Amino acid sequence: MLKLLIFVLLISCHSNQHDPILHSFFTFKDVKASLPSTDGEVITRPMNSWVRVFENEDSCFYYKTPFRKELGEIRITNKSSKCSYDSEIELRVEKVKGLTYKISHTNKDDLRLTLEFNDFKEEYKLINTQLKHTSKLLDNGLPRSFISSIYIDKKYPQQRNLKDKDLCHGVNSNCQNVVGYRCEKCPAGFYEVVDFNCSQGGSKYCGSDNCGKKNEPACPRGYKILGSKLKSLCFDGSPAGLCGPGLRTFCNEDNILICI
Amino acid sequence: MIKGRTRIKLKIFIIFLLFLAGLFYFVQKDELTRLQHSEILVEFVELLSNEWKYPELQNSIECVDEKIKKRDHYSCNPTYLSCILKNNYFNPKIKGRPIEYELHSQPKLLKRRNKRSYQLNMEIEGKDHTLEIVDGCRETFLPQRFYRFFVANRDIKTDWDNFGRHIYIDKYRVKNWEVQLWAQDQKREEILTRYKSLNPLESARDLNKEEMKQYCEFFGKHVLSAQIFDAATIHPEEIDNPESKLLRGSYYSWVRRNSMAELYSVQFENNDITEENLNKLCVKTYGFECLHLSKEDNLIDSSSWSGIKEVFGGDFQYLKNNINPSENLFLSSEYFTLKSKVHTTGQRGGWTGDGFTRKEFNFKEFREDLKKEGDFGVNFRCMRYR
Numbered sequence: 235m236l237k238l239l240i241f242v243l244l245i246s247c248h249s250n251q252h253d254p255i256l257h258s259f260f261t262f263k264d265v266k267a268s269l270p271s272t273d274g275e276v277i278t279r280p281m282n283s284w285v286r287v288f289e290n291e292d293s294c295f296y297y298k299t300p301f302r303k304e305l306g307e308i309r310i311t312n313k314s315s316k317c318s319y320d321s322e323i324e325l326r327v328e329k330v331k332g333l334t335y336k337i338s339h340t341n342k343d344d345l346r347l348t349l350e351f352n353d354f355k356e357e358y359k360l361i362n363t364q365l366k367h368t369s370k371l372l373d374n375g376l377p378r379s380f381i382s383s384i385y386i387d388k389k390y391p392q393q394r395n396l397k398d399k400d401l402c403h404g405v406n407s408n409c410q411n412v413v414g415y416r417c418e419k420c421p422a423g424f425y426e427v428v429d430f431n432c433s434q435g436g437s438k439y440c441g442s443d444n445c446g447k448k449n450e451p452a453c454p455r456g457y458k459i460l461g462s463k464l465k466s467l468c469f470d471g472s473p474a475g476l477c478g479p480g481l482r483t484f485c486n487e488d489n490i491l492i493c494i
Numbered sequence: 495m496i497k498g499r500t501r502i503k504l505k506i507f508i509i510f511l512l513f514l515a516g517l518f519y520f521v522q523k524d525e526l527t528r529l530q531h532s533e534i535l536v537e538f539v540e541l542l543s544n545e546w547k548y549p550e551l552q553n554s555i556e557c558v559d560e561k562i563k564k565r566d567h568y569s570c571n572p573t574y575l576s577c578i579l580k581n582n583y584f585n586p587k588i589k590g591r592p593i594e595y596e597l598h599s600q601p602k603l604l605k606r607r608n609k610r611s612y613q614l615n616m617e618i619e620g621k622d623h624t625l626e627i628v629d630g631c632r633e634t635f636l637p638q639r640f641y642r643f644f645v646a647n648r649d650i651k652t653d654w655d656n657f658g659r660h661i662y663i664d665k666y667r668v669k670n671w672e673v674q675l676w677a678q679d680q681k682r683e684e685i686l687t688r689y690k691s692l693n694p695l696e697s698a699r700d701l702n703k704e705e706m707k708q709y710c711e712f713f714g715k716h717v718l719s720a721q722i723f724d725a726a727t728i729h730p731e732e733i734d735n736p737e738s739k740l741l742r743g744s745y746y747s748w749v750r751r752n753s754m755a756e757l758y759s760v761q762f763e764n765n766d767i768t769e770e771n772l773n774k775l776c777v778k779t780y781g782f783e784c785l786h787l788s789k790e791d792n793l794i795d796s797s798s799w800s801g802i803k804e805v806f807g808g809d810f811q812y813l814k815n816n817i818n819p820s821e822n823l824f825l826s827s828e829y830f831t832l833k834s835k836v837h838t839t840g841q842r843g844g845w846t847g848d849g850f851t852r853k854e855f856n857f858k859e860f861r862e863d864l865k866k867e868g869d870f871g872v873n874f875r876c877m878r879y880r
Contacts, residue, residue: 261532359536381543383570385626386535390606422711423878426659435658438879442707443716446816453721453817456655459640476652476721476817 253356255325259310260347260358262386263290267337274336284309284319287335291389293324297333306330308351327351339365343382362388395421396440403438405430407465413437427451428475428483428491431467437490445493446478452491453477467491531619538593538618539625541586546575547631554583562695562790566666566803570631572601572612573671573694579614594619601627603675610713633878634726634801636661639736641725642743644840645818647858652817653741654721663718663726664875666794667697667804667811668709676709695790699809699871703847706812710876718877720815720842723824726800728839733799745838747798747805748778761835780807781832782865789828802875806837809871810855812845820844825860829870834863845872 259265268286269277277287282301286294294317298307308330312322333351337360345360359380379385396402396419403424404413409432417424420440428451429436436454445453452475457467460474467474468485475483477493484494549568551558557577558568568574578584579597586593601612604626611628640655671694677685688700701709703717710717727747732738746755752762756774759765767775767783776784777795784792784807793808811824821842830836836857844856850870857864 257532261536361536361539380536381540383546383628383630384539384543385628386539387624388626417879418714420714423714423716425716426879433658442711443719444816450816454654454659455652456640456657456659458657459653459655476654478816478819 398441642741660880667873715876715878720813
């Protein structure tokens with residue numbers, strides 16, 4: 235009878251005890267994938283290394299990749315100030331092979347993640363995760379999540395905003411981003427100026443859009459309408475910007491087209 | 495045969511194993527209960543999200559205005575949602591059994607980057623949760639293509655494009671309930687006093703230019719400009735080809751060929767306005783002859799190719815216009831007869847931006863078509879870049 239009891243205990247120990255922790259990691263947190271998307275391919279490289287696969291606001295998902303005869307290991311660790319594979323361990327799964335994940339969504343929502351390793355396969359609904367999107371006709375522009383319009387108990391870290399007149403996206407004459415796009419941090423919107431002839435548009439500044447008024451930036455007309463090959467659209471009398479009545483375009487010392 | 499002491503040791507060992515098994519069972523059960531609660535939570539929120547975006551109005555009569563019945567007015571509307579939750583008109587079920595819930599607070603406006611959302615504190619199946627409900631229904635994206643801007647009526651035009659730029663426009667004119675929520679958050683007491691007795695579902699019509707700007711900026715947006723409004727309302731010649739530079743400038747926002755609009759025959763071919771064609775006309779343009787019909791429900795169907803609604807008719811619409819400041823008012827409205835050519839795209843007059851008496855307005859060559867005087871109202875909407 236004793237042997238029977240031990241046997242029953244052993245097989246029940248094996249069944250999905252890591253599932254609730256994994257479920258909690260993915261379902262109600264804002265999950266970010268730290269590895270480029272594998273789209274179903276097994277994670278094997280770099281070999282014999284701790285790689286961070288996912289992280290959310292509180293925890294980090296690490297995987298030690300297999301090497302030769304040694305199988306992999308999954309660790310979910312507590313995130314203190316940053317992620318580390320050897321901080322407080324919330325979950326450890328040893329002898330892991332074939333770790334793979336896939337993210338899928340339909341249209342604007344229904345964002346799901348399928349995680350697979352050994353004989354474990356589970357699909358998680360990413361309720362509080364947001365995925366970037368592309369804008370198209372009749373789009374509402376919201377990021378994708380499982381249900382794009384509702385988040386449950388979502389925590390937002392303290393966010394620092396930019397100030398009025400701060401540069402929130404800067405481009406140069408080679409159309410490189412000298413300041414990466416961060417205009418969502420502008421407290422009261424932002425506006426674009428006419429400076430360089432780039433597909434990502436001209437530089438952008440936080441603040442009210444007063445374009446076209448005297449001594450204010452000219453309103454951009456777009457980079458395709460003129461069909462120009464010039465690197466800079468900023469020169470006196472440039473048709474690349476619109477101004478109010480009686481005003482004309484003028485290029486100031488910051489290479490911004492303004493109305494005077 | 496097992497000796498006495500060994501027997502005792504065995505018994506202790508078995509009890510210990512049973513204790514471990516029991517502990518393991520209760521931990522698993524607790525995890526299972528938590529898993530089950532999360533499944534219920536997800537089901538609840540999925541159903542709530544549907545109700546939020548596509549409200550079923552027939553079962554919630556107390557929350558629906560008797561004169562304003564179209565679904566657009568109630569989707570992504572937190573005052574409507576809060577009403578149905580308080581009155582238990584929302585009945586979510588999981589596997590056939592009802593999910594219990596209770597609303598603990600009025601929706602609170604949240605200021606988030608790039609989206610407007612509301613916080614609801616609720617108890618769902620005995621556990622407290624904070625839901626953030628995002629407004630995803632009330633904006634539309636302006637496609638990236640070439641556009642024509644009528645700088646001075648339809649006489650001077652400038653072509654431009656928005657490739658590489660993302661512009662989102664409010665689908666509807668700003669409503670009284672939206673102004674109220676903003677005024678509450680910003681503690682604008684005198685606006686709150688003015689708005690207390692107004693119908694929340696009607697469009698805000700008495701803010702001045704500066705107040706409109708402050709409202710839009712609160713959400714990181716700008717007041718809709720005349721240039722963008724023209725783009726969103728002038729039907730493209732070749733809608734499937736964003737690179738098309740064929741920019742003629744059709745008169746009506748819902749149809750490419752002018753003669754296909756009912757309104758064209760009344761304005762340009764001198765057809766009469768009859769009982770038969772009046773309803774069809776009013777649904778696209780709530781003009782002077784439509785005043786006996788439900789304003790909000792008719793206006794909402796005046797739509798444009800880009801997805802924005804409430805385009806023609808109703809009150810005037812303020813459009814920011816730094817390129818031509820004397821043309822900052824879209825004139826198509828209930829103050830003019832349907833026969834007037836004022837009801838075409840690109841027709842703008844002027845407004846001082848503060849005050850609603852006759853002298854604050856300039857109707858240009860359409861003065862003679864004015865049929866309704868006094869009690870002028872000016873609506874507006876916002877737009878944002880990304």
